[in-house]
Amino acid sequence: MTAAPPAAPPPPEMSRPLPLEALSGGPVVRRITASPHEQTALARRFALLALDSLSAELTISRPRHDGPVAVRGRLCAEIVQRCVATLEPVPEHIDETFEVFFSDEPQPTEYEAESYDPYAGDVEPLPSGPLDLGEVVAQQLGLAMNPWPRHRDAPEPAADSSGRQRPLADLKAALARRQAKGSGDRG
Numbered sequence: 001m002t003a004a005p006p007a008a009p010p011p012p013e014m015s016r017p018l019p020l021e022a023l024s025g026g027p028v029v030r031r032i033t034a035s036p037h038e039q040t041a042l043a044r045r046f047a048l049l050a051l052d053s054l055s056a057e058l059t060i061s062r063p064r065h066d067g068p069v070a071v072r073g074r075l076c077a078e079i080v081q082r083c084v085a086t087l088e089p090v091p092e093h094i095d096e097t098f099e100v101f102f103s104d105e106p107q108p109t110e111y112e113a114e115s116y117d118p119y120a121g122d123v124e125p126l127p128s129g130p131l132d133l134g135e136v137v138a139q140q141l142g143l144a145m146n147p148w149p150r151h152r153d154a155p156e157p158a159a160d161s162s163g164r165q166r167p168l169a170d171l172k173a174a175l176a177r178r179q180a181k182g183s184g185d186r187g
Contacts, residue, residue, distance in 0.1 A: 013041035014138055017130035018060060023069065027061040032137055043079075046142055049089050052078040056137045068103035069126060071133070075140050083151035090149040098140045102126040 014034050022028055034042065034054040043051040058073035077094040104126040 012132055012135045012138065013045055014038040014054075014134035015132055016134035016137075018133050019130045020062070020069065020126075023060060023062040024065065027059050030058045030060065030133055032056045032058065032133060038134075042138055042141065045138070046079075046145065048079050048081055050080040052080070054137070054141060056140070058133060058137075060131070060133070068101050068105070068123065069131060071100045071102070071131075071136055073098055073137070073140070075137060075144060077141055077144070079141075079145060081145065081149040083154050084148050085154035085157075086151050088151040088153070090146075090151050092146055092149065094141070094144045096140075096144045098144075100124060100136060100140070102131065 014032075016030070016032050018028065018030070032055060034051070039051040039054060042054065043049070054075075054077045056073050056075045058071055060069065060071050062069045074097050075094060078091070079094065080089050080091050082088070083090050101123045102125065103123045105123075
């Protein structure tokens with residue numbers, strides 16, 4: 001029995017392909033604004049309640065024909081996520097700069113750790129076809145979002161006797177009470 005071929009990745013929610021040949025004349029500047037349809041698709045991808053706006057201003061450069069590609073930009077977005085404690089809507093304004101590099105040179109392995117500079121930033125593999133700037137912006141949005149959004153009225157996580165935050169302490173206590181109650185019903 002043969003294994004099924006791997007599924008093709010889904011099409012990007014917001015695609016803005018840039019042929020690498022466009023960089024031969026020097027840096028290229030692009031402004032990207034998500035359409036309402038793209039906003040809805042990206043909101044679904046990132047499990048947002050809403051993505052009200054998304055735009056980015058990008059400068060793409062490749063100093064050498066065979067060298068790495070640099071994408072530098074500023075991302076602005078208005079999103080709404082669910083609070084991790086209350087599930088209430090939490091609006092967030094995002095305004096961040098970013099820098100991403102793409103290269104077809106192999107990345108260092110763990111055995112080359114002594115020559116690897118962890119502060120140099122990550123380098124993504126350079127695509128064989130056009131560079132999709134829309135996907136670059138979508139990924140940067142995912143990185144810029146607050147991973148633990150909390151509503152302003154959400155209770156603070158429980159703390160232990162040393163004052164360290166213990167966000168699961170209340171859940172642990174509730175589970176212990178539930179188990180104690182359940183074991184008492186069996187007797």
